Amino acid sequence: MTLTAIEGVTVGHWTHAQGVTGCTVVVFPEPNVAAVEIRGAAPGTREVALLDPGMRVEAIQAILLTGGSAFGLAAADGVMRELAVDGRGHPTPLGPVPIVPGAVIFDMSAGDSESRPGPEEGAIAFRASTGAPVENGAVGAGAGATVAKWRGFENMRPGGLGSASVDLGGVTVAALVVVNALGDVFTLEGESLTGGVHAPDFDPAAMMGGNTTLVVVATDAALDRPSTRRLAVRAQDALAACLRPAHTRYDGDAAFAVSCGARPGDLDRISEAAFVVTARAIEAAIRARDSG
Numbered sequence: 449m450t451l452t453a454i455e456g457v458t459v460g461h462w463t464h465a466q467g468v469t470g471c472t473v474v475v476f477p478e479p480n481v482a483a484v485e486i487r488g489a490a491p492g493t494r495e496v497a498l499l500d501p502g503m504r505v506e507a508i509q510a511i512l513l514t515g516g517s518a519f520g521l522a523a524a525d526g527v528m529r530e531l532a533v534d535g536r537g538h539p540t541p542l543g544p545v546p547i548v549p550g551a552v553i554f555d556m557s558a559g560d561s562e563s564r565p566g567p568e569e570g571a572i573a574f575r576a577s578t579g580a581p582v583e584n585g586a587v588g589a590g591a592g593a594t595v596a597k598w599r600g601f602e603n604m605r606p607g608g609l610g611s612a613s614v615d616l617g618g619v620t621v622a623a624l625v626v627v628n629a630l631g632d633v634f635t636l637e638g639e640s641l642t643g644g645v646h647a648p649d650f651d652p653a654a655m656m657g658g659n660t661t662l663v664v665v666a667t668d669a670a671l672d673r674p675s676t677r678r679l680a681v682r683a684q685d686a687l688a689a690c691l692r693p694a695h696t697r698y699d700g701d702a703a704f705a706v707s708c709g710a711r712p713g714d715l716d717r718i719s720e721a722a723f724v725v726t727a728r729a730i731e732a733a734i735r736a737r738d739s740g
Contacts, residue, residue, distance in 0.1 A: 531548070555593060585737050586737060
């Protein structure tokens, strides 16, 4: 099962096979509460300040994950436009204003650097969103993702997009990850999926490639913003466990978390489930590329 195991959550992609880039839109039911945790030192983001503790707006309508580096953030304009057509957004006296946080990966060296997701591509991904199981591999924002660059570009391997979920017996927790890591990838049990060593010792000059891993973790449990942020923290912990190295000065690693349900649940169990499903989603992304 994948992120769409959460009732009401839909996922859509736009993929440019020749340009080797794309974008992914995750659409959420309302009401919801969203939060974010950024640990990479080179993020490219949009609307993330709204997700900090104490901010007035807590609900979002969608999240954009995109290739194209900072250029790709323009795809959120198309998502906003389509949401406005549907009458969705934060209510204001002049009509609803859609809230679409976004984050980018640097994938411009993977294909045609001029093939960047823009407003039309974001709109296409939004309109393609569905509750069907999420496709893993070279799709959407994961199309141009790569990993294992810390050992030199001759060791670089395809990354990708992966998703996983878990049922805690009445509460579902799920994650979608775009794996575009500087580091090598490991399973939660420590198996190397990309041939790297457990304790990296690298030449910093090798770190200048395009990086950043992005996470969306969600649950149908009812959580407030501080509790929802704990899920994002544990998702980032999964990145640290499965990507070595992670959270470097050359990564923009960002994790979004969304509570979009009314079910009661234990925060500690849900937080640990967020850790596990993020790790499983990372593994799913790499295994899908290997099998494809």
